[in-house]
Amino acid sequence: MSMDAVFKALADPTRRRLLDRLRARNGQSLSELCEHAVMTRQAVTKHLAILEAANLVATEKRGREKLHYLNPIPINEIADRWIGKYERPRLRALAELKKNLEAEGNE
Amino acid sequence: MSMDAVFKALADPTRRRLLDRLRARNGQSLSELCEHAVMTRQAVTKHLAILEAANLVATEKRGREKLHYLNPIPINEIADRWIGKYERPRLRALAELKKNLEAEGNE
DNA sequence: TTGACAGGCAACTGTTTAGTTGCATATTAT
DNA sequence: ATAATATGCAACTAAACAGTTGCCTGTCAA
Numbered sequence: 023m024s025m026d027a028v029f030k031a032l033a034d035p036t037r038r039r040l041l042d043r044l045r046a047r048n049g050q051s052l053s054e055l056c057e058h059a060v061m062t063r064q065a066v067t068k069h070l071a072i073l074e075a076a077n078l079v080a081t082e083k084r085g086r087e088k089l090h091y092l093n094p095i096p097i098n099e100i101a102d103r104w105i106g107k108y109e110r111p112r113l114r115a116l117a118e119l120k121k122n123l124e125a126e127g128n129e
Numbered sequence: 130m131s132m133d134a135v136f137k138a139l140a141d142p143t144r145r146r147l148l149d150r151l152r153a154r155n156g157q158s159l160s161e162l163c164e165h166a167v168m169t170r171q172a173v174t175k176h177l178a179i180l181e182a183a184n185l186v187a188t189e190k191r192g193r194e195k196l197h198y199l200n201p202i203p204i205n206e207i208a209d210r211w212i213g214k215y216e217r218p219r220l221r222a223l224a225e226l227k228k229n230l231e232a233e234g235n236e
Numbered sequence: 237t238t239g240a241c242a243g244g245c246a247a248c249t250g251t252t253t254a255g256t257t258g259c260a261t262a263t264t265a266t
Numbered sequence: 267a268t269a270a271t272a273t274g275c276a277a278c279t280a281a282a283c284a285g286t287t288g289c290c291t292g293t294c295a296a
Contacts, residue, residue, distance in 0.1 A: 026142055033140035034254085035133055038211075045214065053272065065255050067274080086263040086272045094215035104145075105208040107152065108201035141284085160242065172285050174244080193242045193293040 024076075025104070028096045031076035036061070037069050041078065044092035051087040131183075132211065135203045138183035143168070144176050148185065151199040158194040 031037055040055060052070070056063045070090060073079040080091045138144055147162060159177070163170045177197060180186040187198045 029140045029145070033136045036254085038136070041215075051272080061255065062257085063273080064257085064275090068254075088273065092215075097212055097215045101208050101212040105204055105212070108148075108199075108204045143284085158242080168285065169287085170243080171245090171287085175284075195243065 025100065027076040028078065028100055031072050031078055032097075034069065034072075037073055040066070040069060040073065041092060044079065044090060045094075048091055049089045051084075051089055053087075055090065132207065134183040135185065135207055138179050138185055139204075141176065141179075144180055147173070147176060147180065148199060151186065151197060152201075155198055156196045158191075158196055160194075162197065 043055060044050060052063065052067065055070070056066050059066055070079060070081075074081060077096050078093055080093050082089045082091070150162060151157060159170065159174065162177070163173050166173055177186060177188075181188060184203050185200055187200050189196045189198070
């Protein structure tokens with residue numbers, strides 16, 4: 023939803039790792055996501071709640087388990103709407119750099 | 130440099146606004162960047178230091194002024210190396226969604 | 237050379253955040 | 267029924283963070 027929530031959710035390396043694990047295998051339960059984690063289950067729960075609030079993860083209750091699904095759409099929206107704005111200045115900067123290098127070569 | 134520093138730098142709306150202002154006009158001094166800001170100059174200085182540490186902003190001393198330049202390259206690196214990883218699952222998810230909708234239509 | 241302008245540095249405050257411990261609830265298997 | 271499993275909820279702690287105030291230094295202009 024809010025772009026700020028997505029940026030803030032992506033700011034934490036633990037949360038990015040959780041997204042990576044879901045990308046590797048979607049639909050994992052909380053316990054599965056806690057395996058090999060260096061923190062408590064409750065901490066992982068909080069991280070997942072933040073990801074869910076940012077709409078980066080969707081959940082589904084299956085019996086006593088809670089399955090987690092990656093939603094990559096907000097990430098792509100950021101890529102399109104925000105990062106896209108920075109492509110043009112990058113190209114401009116590269117062109118300018120090239121120009122400066124050529125100018126130096128002429129000295 | 131470190132991807133984490135870039136993500137953390139982008140997590141703050143004030144810092145994203147500073148990047149936007151530099152994108153609109155590059156090479157602004159600290160005082161210029163403070164205009165219309167709702168916080169003190171010292172606060173803006175700290176935000177710019179974080180952006181500089183993340184290599185998103187480069188600076189140059191010009192007399193008594195300090196000019197700030199946008200460096201969009203780390204943003205594009207994140208787009209390419211990290212966000213790019215999430216394009217494939219998005220397409221997969223959309224394909225699956227389409228399949229499910231078609232299946233519902235057959236019921 | 238004095239004053240105004242641009243910026244740097246440091247200490248302090250309030251809030252947010254990441255993580256913990258402890259306990260409660262719901263579901264499955266024996 | 268009972269025990270084990272899977273998760274939820276709440277209170278607490280320590281560290282990080284955003285922002286402030288106060289003061290100092292360097293540069294330019296009159």
